[in-house]
Amino acid sequence: MILLIDAGNTRIKWRLQAAAGGLIHDEGAIAHENLAPLSRLRSTVAAPLRVVGSNVAGTETARRIRDALGVEGIEWLRPGAQACGVRNLYAEPGQLGADRWAALIGAHDLHAGACLVVMAGTATTVDLLSADGDFLGGLILPGVELMQQSLANGTAQLPLAAGSFAAQPRCTADAIRSGCLQAQAGAIERMFRQIAAQPGALCLLGGGAADAFADLLELPLKRFDNLVLHGLATVAAQPAGNTA
Ligand SMILES: Nc1ncnc2c1ncn2[C@@H]1O[C@H](COP(=O)(O)OP(=O)(O)OP(=O)(O)O)[C@@H](O)[C@H]1O
Ligand SMILES: CC(C)(CO)[C@@H](O)C(=O)NCCC(=O)O
Ligand SMILES: [K+]
Structure with missing residues (x-):
């Protein structure tokens, strides 16, 4: 059995598979505060269990996950210069988030x-991948909720209110919500222009906040939850994965 783990800043997503490319037995998402579901999961799986993960939530999180699972070693993905046909063109390949690397x-x-x-x-990350497998570069933006929060935190008059999207917002809450959604959609559409002319160019969209602006995007779009876990399975299926 293989357990794939995507430890993000908000949640930890996991998937239990028979083998790297095999049948999915179970999957879920948990909060950082309560890792008990991982301990329960471990106790239901007959050993041996191989654990392959990506973590962008810090070393303390990695330690807590290891303790919750009670396993000796977790194969954490380390972004390098290349893996599974993908070339990392970051100036310092190791600086790239492991979740972005797995998703690519x-x-x-x-x-x-x-x-x-x-x-x-x-x-929100927006990463360009060529048909040849070159990761050309990408954007990091505050996610939708972080954008809304930063306005509430940094101003006197802007509340953290539940607004709705409008093309021409006419109240504060809608103006904030629409501004944050348009910022995400606009950044994505502008980045997509760089590959739009290529045959089969596609935007792959995932993540917990994707529903908020998916409908706004005017480009060839495919939803995929969870690309990080699929990437980890791809790495795990390699004879010598880029994990440590
Ligand atoms: N509909 C929404 N509108 C705005 N923000 C949202 C929406 N749904 C989720 N979010 C926010 O997006 C952020 C990430 O959500 P979620 O945990 O579902 O995604 P995730 O892909 O697991 O993130 P990470 O990998 O960073 O942990 C959270 O701050 C969450 O509150
Ligand atoms: C950008 C996030 C927070 C997205 O989860 C993560 O991939 C990360 O912490 N990355 C490290 C910095 C980078 O990717 O350049
Ligand atoms: K961070």
């Missing part, structure tokens, strides 16, 4: 053409 590997496995890999989580 997953995207390259799923789609033959150029794609824009968008993950709408705590932060």
